Amino acid sequence: MSSQPQKSCPICDNDAPPRSENKAFPFCSKRCKAVDLGKWLGGQYAVPGPPASPHDIAQELTNKSD
Numbered sequence: 001m002s003s004q005p006q007k008s009c010p011i012c013d014n015d016a017p018p019r020s021e022n023k024a025f026p027f028c029s030k031r032c033k034a035v036d037l038g039k040w041l042g043g044q045y046a047v048p049g050p051p052a053s054p055h056d057i058a059q060e061l062t063n064k065s066d
């Protein structure tokens with residue numbers, strides 16, 4: 001009888017499954033977790049050109065894995 005409140009992904013705002021069934025928690029997916037990691041790395045390393053938006057990074061990761 002555990003009805004945990006649904007968390008929403010901080011990246012894409014979709015519903016994120018609970019930690020017990022979602023390794024990427026609190027994100028909705030590995031993709032969004034990677035996007036968040038990319039944001040941190042983006043701040044750590046100097047990247048030439050305009051900063052990529054999280055959505056652009058997600059798009060790129062999706063294209064690569066598919």
Ligand SMILES: [Zn+2]
Nearest residue numbers: 009012028032
């Ligand atoms: Zn997400």
